[in-house]
Amino acid sequence: MRVGVDIRTDGLARVTLCRGDAGNAIDLDMARGLLDAAQVCAHESVRAVLLTGEGRSFCVGGDLREFGALSGEALERHLMAVTDALHDALRTFATIDAPMVAAVQGAVAGAGIGLAAAADVTLAADDASFTTAYTGVGYSPDAGVSWSLPRLIGPKRALDLLLTNRRVPAVEAAALGLVTRVTTPDRLAYEALRTAETLRRGPTAAFGATRRLVAAGLSADLGPHLDSEARALAGTAVSGEGREGVAAFLGKRDPGFTGASHRP
Structure with missing residues (x-):
């Protein structure tokens, strides 16, 4: 092997x-x-x-x-x-x-x-x-x-x-x-x-969005990239991990992220 x-x-x-x-x-x-x-x-x-x-x-x-x-x-x-x-x-x-x-x-x-x-x-x-x-x-x-x-x-x-x-x-x-x-x-x-x-232990979906944004940002124009950031932020915010992260912050506790990896 x-x-x-x-x-x-x-x-x-x-x-x-x-x-x-x-x-x-x-x-x-x-x-x-x-x-x-x-x-x-x-x-x-x-x-x-x-x-x-x-x-x-x-x-x-x-x-x-x-x-x-x-x-x-x-x-x-x-x-x-x-x-x-x-x-x-x-x-x-x-x-x-x-x-x-x-x-x-x-x-x-x-x-x-x-x-x-x-x-x-x-x-x-x-x-x-x-x-x-x-x-x-x-x-x-x-x-x-x-x-x-x-x-x-x-x-x-x-x-x-x-x-x-x-x-x-x-x-x-x-x-x-x-x-x-x-x-x-x-x-x-x-x-x-x-x-x-x-x-x-972190927010897997947000990590994935961040990885893609950084990779794309190296060759993207600022305007379209800002649009991509906005769409990604909105998507991660409404996800289960996004809701959990905000709830944990407001509740002054550690977040419990449980989302699975993206499957292509």
Whole structure:
């Protein structure tokens, strides 16, 4: 099994990359496993997703040993199959209301950066390092890296990393905006789980609306985006979670959000 999925009864989904002995390199089976995991998260009552990788490294990118065994049209077909599955997984994770937390350690390269960037909150151990790696082997980016990096750190900095493949330590990655915050390796799992638990207890539908608004706002004109905000606010306000949130605030108590994740 390349990717493990465990959905707790309280709505927390744990998605684990399970090729620790290979640096969680993404081969065709793992790409398809990620798509299966995303589809499970989209169709279950998931309120938050925690993405982790087994072993010393979160994800070293694509499996170059697998790719290097092929050539010509066979390689083209294989890479299209890998990216089709991987990109469908990323699209699916982006459509659900449940927010995603990623915990990364060790080497984070190539598509591993794409997975880390896809999370809403990305925690990094201070031993983590980030390398785009693509052009170092003559490849161009996948896994949304050419889309997410410019949005997270700006086009000039993104091109610096994509063209030079320089290694970025965790502290610099946080300063650039590639990761949310840095912690020690021994606290990474705890901090990531604590963050995911906090989000799991939150208003899932409002989280989903917020995720979509932020993503759309990066390319939308102000006027239409204000209209989108108004529609989203009205929809979340009349939802069960919206009513509960206001009632809890007025009643000076903690809210009890219970809504399920959006199902595409």
